[in-house]
Amino acid sequence: MTATAVRKDGPAAVTPPPTIGGHARSYWSRVRGGDVGALPAVLGLIVLCTVFAIMRPSSFLSAGNFANLFTQGAAVTLIAMGLVFVLLLGEIDLSAGFASGVCAAVLANVVTVLGYPWWVAVLAAVATGVLIGTSLGLLVAKIGIPSFVVTLAGFLAFQGIVLLLVKEGTNISVRDDVLVAIANRNLAPILGWSLAALAVVGYAAVQLLRYRNRVARGLITDPIAVVALRIGGLAVILGAAVYVLNLERSRNVLIVSLKGVPIVVPVIAVLLIIWTFVLQRTSYGRHIYAVGGNREAARRAGIEVDRIRISVFVICSSMAAIGGIVAASRANSVDPNTGGSNVLLYAVGAAVIGGTSLFGGKGRVLDAVLGGAVVAVIENGMGLMGYSAGIKYVVTGVVLLLAASVDALSRRRAAATGTR
Amino acid sequence: MSATPLLELRGIDKSFGPVQVLRDVALTVHPGEVTALVGDNGAGKSTLVKCISGIHPTDAGEFLFNGEPVHIGSPRDAAALGIEVVYQDLALCDNLDIVQNMFLGRERRSGIVLDEPTMEQLAAETLAGLSIRTVTSLRQHVSSLSGGQRQTVAIAKAVLWNSKLVILDEPTAALGVAQTAQVLELVRRLADNGLAVVLISHNMNDVFAVSDRIAALYLGQMVAQVKTTDITHAQVVELITAGRSGGLGLATDPSSNGDGAQPADSTSGGLR
Numbered sequence: 001m002t003a004t005a006v007r008k009d010g011p012a013a014v015t016p017p018p019t020i021g022g023h024a025r026s027y028w029s030r031v032r033g034g035d036v037g038a039l040p041a042v043l044g045l046i047v048l049c050t051v052f053a054i055m056r057p058s059s060f061l062s063a064g065n066f067a068n069l070f071t072q073g074a075a076v077t078l079i080a081m082g083l084v085f086v087l088l089l090g091e092i093d094l095s096a097g098f099a100s101g102v103c104a105a106v107l108a109n110v111v112t113v114l115g116y117p118w119w120v121a122v123l124a125a126v127a128t129g130v131l132i133g134t135s136l137g138l139l140v141a142k143i144g145i146p147s148f149v150v151t152l153a154g155f156l157a158f159q160g161i162v163l164l165l166v167k168e169g170t171n172i173s174v175r176d177d178v179l180v181a182i183a184n185r186n187l188a189p190i191l192g193w194s195l196a197a198l199a200v201v202g203y204a205a206v207q208l209l210r211y212r213n214r215v216a217r218g219l220i221t222d223p224i225a226v227v228a229l230r231i232g233g234l235a236v237i238l239g240a241a242v243y244v245l246n247l248e249r250s251r252n253v254l255i256v257s258l259k260g261v262p263i264v265v266p267v268i269a270v271l272l273i274i275w276t277f278v279l280q281r282t283s284y285g286r287h288i289y290a291v292g293g294n295r296e297a298a299r300r301a302g303i304e305v306d307r308i309r310i311s312v313f314v315i316c317s318s319m320a321a322i323g324g325i326v327a328a329s330r331a332n333s334v335d336p337n338t339g340g341s342n343v344l345l346y347a348v349g350a351a352v353i354g355g356t357s358l359f360g361g362k363g364r365v366l367d368a369v370l371g372g373a374v375v376a377v378i379e380n381g382m383g384l385m386g387y388s389a390g391i392k393y394v395v396t397g398v399v400l401l402l403a404a405s406v407d408a409l410s411r412r413r414a415a416a417t418g419t420r
Numbered sequence: 421m422s423a424t425p426l427l428e429l430r431g432i433d434k435s436f437g438p439v440q441v442l443r444d445v446a447l448t449v450h451p452g453e454v455t456a457l458v459g460d461n462g463a464g465k466s467t468l469v470k471c472i473s474g475i476h477p478t479d480a481g482e483f484l485f486n487g488e489p490v491h492i493g494s495p496r497d498a499a500a501l502g503i504e505v506v507y508q509d510l511a512l513c514d515n516l517d518i519v520q521n522m523f524l525g526r527e528r529r530s531g532i533v534l535d536e537p538t539m540e541q542l543a544a545e546t547l548a549g550l551s552i553r554t555v556t557s558l559r560q561h562v563s564s565l566s567g568g569q570r571q572t573v574a575i576a577k578a579v580l581w582n583s584k585l586v587i588l589d590e591p592t593a594a595l596g597v598a599q600t601a602q603v604l605e606l607v608r609r610l611a612d613n614g615l616a617v618v619l620i621s622h623n624m625n626d627v628f629a630v631s632d633r634i635a636a637l638y639l640g641q642m643v644a645q646v647k648t649t650d651i652t653h654a655q656v657v658e659l660i661t662a663g664r665s666g667g668l669g670l671a672t673d674p675s676s677n678g679d680g681a682q683p684a685d686s687t688s689g690g691l692r
Binding site: 287290 | 515
């Protein structure tokens with residue numbers, strides 16, 4: 001009956017066996033078709049690092065600066081990871097920055113003013129995030145106010161709440177050892193190595209088990225060489241990063257030794273793994289993509305669209321809470337500007353630069369981490385070059401616009417080539 | 421005629437506020453047959469389908485499924501009975517691949533993890549069972565498929581669930597000639613596999629090409645339900661546009677005659 005290419009019957013025989021060349025070609029044709037994914041972020045990262053490395057070889061390339069990048073970018077990256085969920089539905093959360101500020105203020109009040117232990121404060125902060133997210137989500141999904149307006153109102157209101165919580169302009173210091181450690185201390189070098197090894201072994205196990213399972217069932221797989229390349233790539237990147245982070249970076253070793261992986265790195269890594277698992281391997285994650293791709297189709301498939309819409313705001317605000325905790329830890333205090341000024345736009349920028357679409361339906365949690373790295377490198381490198389804050393804002397704004405243009409253009413290209 | 425109809429509707433009424441959209445509608449659908457539901461725009465075809473699939477509640481009337489009275493109050497009830505609807509606007513998610521779309525909302529899991537290999541195998545088996553060979557990879561995004569391929573996926577999705585009744589809302593409306601032929605052949609194959617198929621179409625060629633029975637709606641009334649072999653092209657067009665054709669359909673002067681009883685008569689009587 002069919003006019004198009006006809007191959008043998010049966011599930012396994014539909015496509016020829018995979019080869020590395022074929023894999024590379026199909027990837028390239030996807031890119032040409034407008035599905036660029038994280039490619040711009042990775043290329044941007046390489047270009048930026050090269051430029052700064054040439055301009056400021058001694059300071060930018062130092063081990064100390066490399067560790068700084070992680071602690072500088074951590075809060076924005078964590079907020080961006082939550083924003084990815086909201087962006088996947090084609091919604092926006094403009095209040096995420098100040099939501100993180102509110103949660104940080106709650107943390108500081110509970111631990112410093114009220115004197116509770118650190119874990120109570122952390123729970124209170126995250127619970128505040130959940131509460132904020134639930135309210136935003138209900139307003140968007142149940143009442144039907146556009147998320148742009150709801151979260152813009154939240155942006156203003158939360159700014160006020162931060163002011164109220166920190167008593168009009170004073171700041172509350174955070175002195176708890178555990179909380180301060182999150183963004184200021186490092187893992188023992190041996191622990192860094194063990195975690196990296198664990199990550200590589202775990203990743204390899206997951207990849208190889210999936211490969212074996214699919215081969216056993218006669219399904220199409222990526223070529224084993226590509227699988228091996230991925231595992232090897234992760235091992236090399238993690239190994240190099242841990243090696244550099246484990247170098248001594250103290251100016252004076254006699255006074256204090258400073259080496260090891262910053263504690264925020266495993267925090268981000270664990271959250272990255274958890275959220276990636278949720279998005280890629282659970283039906284909840286599948287439903288998020290479905291609602292983002294075609295809400296009506298999702299509804300007809302029996303997916304509770306409203307519940308999904310509320311839940312992404314809860315995830316976003318909770319991740320903002322964690323970002324706020326890290327920010328409070330890094331500054332050792334909470335002031336009226338925590339989570340303010342450029343934090344939100346950097347976070348949205350990070351998600352979009354990493355390849356998450358503003359139109360919904362496309363994006364990964366990893367995008368936020370890659371984009372967060374780009375933002376952190378710009379901030380850090382321009383600081384080292386001695387540019388003023390004004391120039392940094394302008395450059396970051398331009399990069400965000402560039403990323404959004406890549407998103408819009410690739411979408412148009414995809415529509416033209418019929419791959420979207 | 422086969423013994424028990426799979427689905428039988430009797431005296432279905434449906435109003436939206438003051439507008440009565442369906443009036444005393446009766447319909448029988450038999451397994452292994454394609455029943456074409458025809459009618460002009462606004463005749464109530466889509467409303468009838470939405471009543472069957474549980475999207476709209478009915479005001480009056482009864483549903484018999486396999487001879488048993490049933491209540492369809494929600495899309496879930498319809499799905500539980502094995503009724504699947506393939507909508508005109510497809511209801512596929514462009515950003516998901518074929519397997520993901522086919523299992524959307526009913527994913528297979530092992531524990532909390534999606535069981536991708538099993539879903540991929542089942543999808544492949546379903547497509548092979550319908551002799552669908554036009555898609556190269558089950559993992560390609562639906563956005564990269566042609567209109568005919570999308571329609572094929574949408575239909576295969578409906579078949580995947582051991583459905584007994586598949587309702588197709590204008591499956592060929594947006595398709596070219598070759599693709600239309602493909603989809604019609606698929607529709608025929610569904611019926612040959614023993615499913616009951618309801619096909620909504622404006623295209624008389626399609627209707628006569630695949631249907632076993634034709635049910636004609638005119639202004640919310642079922643004016644005739646007859647075998648395709650017993651009726652001509654022109655008669656169907658007359659039924660659609662005027663509500664009657666010769667001895668079929670509404671009485672000659674619907675304004676003077678009580679038009680409620682007449683269509684019900686002709687529905688049960690019809691031509692044999």
